[in-house]
Amino acid sequence: MIDPVQREKCLKEVKLLQSVDHPHVIQYFDSFIANNELFIAVEWAEKGDLKRVIRRAIQVRHRDE
Secondary structure, X not given: OOOHHHHXXXXXXXXXXXXXXXXXXXXXXXXXXXXXXXXXXXOOOOOOOHHHHHHHHHHHHHHHO
């Protein structure tokens, strides 16, 4: 997070994530900056990220055709 503009964008994203409260969205727990790096603590996604879930669904769909 060296670039101040990029830093502000990241902090805005954190604020947005803090405001989201929905059962289908990963829950935000905390964030902090250490050694000029932004760390964001969120709920563990047992099945991985959305990209992985979509890839698996596509693979299964093609396999079943």
